[in-house]
Amino acid sequence: MQVQDAFGSGGLSRRELICRGAALGVAGIAGRAWGQTFLNPRNLSPVVLSEKELSIDMVAMPRPVQILPGQPTNCWSYMGNLVKGGVGQLQPVQGSYLGPIIRARSGQQFTVRMGNQLGEDHITHWHGLDVPDDADGHPRFAYASGESRSYTFPILNRAGTYWYHPHPDMRTGPQVYQGLAGFFIVEDPEEQALPLPRGAFDVPLCIQDATFDTANQLVYTPDMMNGFFGSTVLVNGRPNFTLSAATRVYRLRLLNGCQSRALKLQFSDGTPMIVIGTDGGLVDQPRNYPYVILSPGERVELWVDLSQKTLGSLITLRSLAFTGGGTGQGAAFDVFRISIDRQRTETLQLPSNLSSITRYRLQDAVNAANPRSFPITMLMNPMAWLLNGGAFQMTTVAANEVVPADTLEVWRFTNPGGMMATLHPIHTHGRQFQILDRTISPAQQTNWQTVRDGYVDIGWKDTFMMMPGETVRILVRHSTYRGLFLYHCHNLVHEDMGMMRNFRIV
Numbered sequence: 001m002q003v004q005d006a007f008g009s010g011g012l013s014r015r016e017l018i019c020r021g022a023a024l025g026v027a028g029i030a031g032r033a034w035g036q037t038f039l040n041p042r043n044l045s046p047v048v049l050s051e052k053e054l055s056i057d058m059v060a061m062p063r064p065v066q067i068l069p070g071q072p073t074n075c076w077s078y079m080g081n082l083v084k085g086g087v088g089q090l091q092p093v094q095g096s097y098l099g100p101i102i103r104a105r106s107g108q109q110f111t112v113r114m115g116n117q118l119g120e121d122h123i124t125h126w127h128g129l130d131v132p133d134d135a136d137g138h139p140r141f142a143y144a145s146g147e148s149r150s151y152t153f154p155i156l157n158r159a160g161t162y163w164y165h166p167h168p169d170m171r172t173g174p175q176v177y178q179g180l181a182g183f184f185i186v187e188d189p190e191e192q193a194l195p196l197p198r199g200a201f202d203v204p205l206c207i208q209d210a211t212f213d214t215a216n217q218l219v220y221t222p223d224m225m226n227g228f229f230g231s232t233v234l235v236n237g238r239p240n241f242t243l244s245a246a247t248r249v250y251r252l253r254l255l256n257g258c259q260s261r262a263l264k265l266q267f268s269d270g271t272p273m274i275v276i277g278t279d280g281g282l283v284d285q286p287r288n289y290p291y292v293i294l295s296p297g298e299r300v301e302l303w304v305d306l307s308q309k310t311l312g313s314l315i316t317l318r319s320l321a322f323t324g325g326g327t328g329q330g331a332a333f334d335v336f337r338i339s340i341d342r343q344r345t346e347t348l349q350l351p352s353n354l355s356s357i358t359r360y361r362l363q364d365a366v367n368a369a370n371p372r373s374f375p376i377t378m379l380m381n382p383m384a385w386l387l388n389g390g391a392f393q394m395t396t397v398a399a400n401e402v403v404p405a406d407t408l409e410v411w412r413f414t415n416p417g418g419m420m421a422t423l424h425p426i427h428t429h430g431r432q433f434q435i436l437d438r439t440i441s442p443a444q445q446t447n448w449q450t451v452r453d454g455y456v457d458i459g460w461k462d463t464f465m466m467m468p469g470e471t472v473r474i475l476v477r478h479s480t481y482r483g484l485f486l487y488h489c490h491n492l493v494h495e496d497m498g499m500m501r502n503f504r505i506v
């Protein structure tokens with residue numbers, strides 16, 4: 001059966017596996033009360049960030065969650081308890097399979113002990129954060145169920161919306177799909193000094209898609225070529241998500257947590273899509289987009305001004321149609337609604353300057369004349385997407401994948417056009433980068449026009465979408481952390497198939 005194949009392990013059905021995992025989970029955490037503190041309503045008190053250290057105990061484990069009416073869904077969840085840190089640094093997402101929101105401050109020392117009670121190997125990655133190679137969640141560090149692993153690193157990143165999710169070889173897609181993902185929000189004094197919406201008006205929203213069977217269980221039927229496209233949209237783990245809002249300004253932090261589906265986002269009533277942040281935090285100045293492209297792994301922060309809306313009105317954030325992204329991509333659908341149900345007087349005004357970002361210059365890259373070139377290619381028989389001419393092998397690094405630490409380089413990615421062509425969200429671990437430019441092959445112009453105005457290529461990025469026929473150059477100053485890191489397609493089906501490569505910082 002499909003479900004069993006997709007989730008099977010050692011001949012157990014997915015349900016048996018989950019039950020066995022649950023039993024292990026209970027045995028493994030005897031005497032602990034995971035998530036006990038999560039029974040309280042969402043803690044909206046101001047985050048106290050005076051602590052130098054943030055230390056949490058977490059576990060990835062099976063958990064039944066009420067998603068649809070009727071039977072609960074057997075999900076997998078990150079659960080956590082604060083060991084050391086300020087009030088509000090670990091916030092549950094009520095009624096969701098999503099892991100707690102981790103709120104850290106730049107400069108803090110972060111430590112997490114992560115238990116694995118999944119019944120299969122696991123490793124967690126801190127997407128977007130600049131961390132030492134042994135804390136980055138590389139698949140070579142995957143560990144067995146029943147064991148745990150500690151990660152410790154200083155938060156070097158600036159304020160921004162980062163996230164965490166599993167990264168075991170060939171199992172990232174299924175583990176994320178079962179519910180393992182969470183926000184990792186970093187704050188810093190520069191960002192805190194700005195008049196931006198806070199507390200209940202600063203809302204992280206994770207967008208995903210899933211398919212349920214008649215017993216409300218998750219069905220995962222990935223297609224190697226294009227990926228997985230669910231039939232139900234989930235926002236923070238809920239179907240038909242409606243954000244109850246007041247007539248004021250909101251900061252929405254959107255994360256595309258889908259396996260494969262790229263989004264083309266726009267408000268139904270013409271509310272401007274004002275981008276204030278990207279993957280790596282605030283942009284220099286707010287910028288208005290006709291719509292915003294958000295491919296799997298990417299984040300965008302919006303300034304959403306509801307102050308002039310009519311009480312009682314509903315606004316829909318929808319994903320618009322686009323063409324040429326490959327089978328499964330580009331369908332139009334509603335993502336979530338905002339219900340304006342409270343009157344408030346707004347005093348916040350959109351700041352004209354948000355942060356200062358020094359643009360890298362191509363001529364300052366050590367390889368300006370000779371960019372590292374990483375083509376995407378497709379292998380037939382067996383069908384596979386390749387990056388830099390190869391598929392992932394645990395510790396293999398090609399000669400052109402060895403890069404100098406703390407050095408500015410230009411990297412060039414190309415996505416071929418052609419019959420089977422599909423879009424790919426490309427992600428690199430380590431440092432945030434800047435997008436230098438994009439070019440499109442003449443043959444793919446028409447499709448490209450259906451997405452190009454929504455590319456948010458400003459600010460700091462760690463993931464970007466590439467349409468068929470597109471070439472993208474990025475400028476990246478590599479981390480000072482040496483070792484083995486990953487770059488890959490963030491279509492998780494492609495990633496699990498091997499559309500992922502190591503690079504070594506020396």
Ligand code: C2O
Nearest residue numbers: 125127297427486
């Ligand atoms: Cu969010 Cu290596 O991935």
Ligand code: CU
Nearest residue numbers: 126127128429
């Ligand atoms: Cu990552």
Ligand code: CU
Nearest residue numbers: 424489491494
């Ligand atoms: Cu891909």
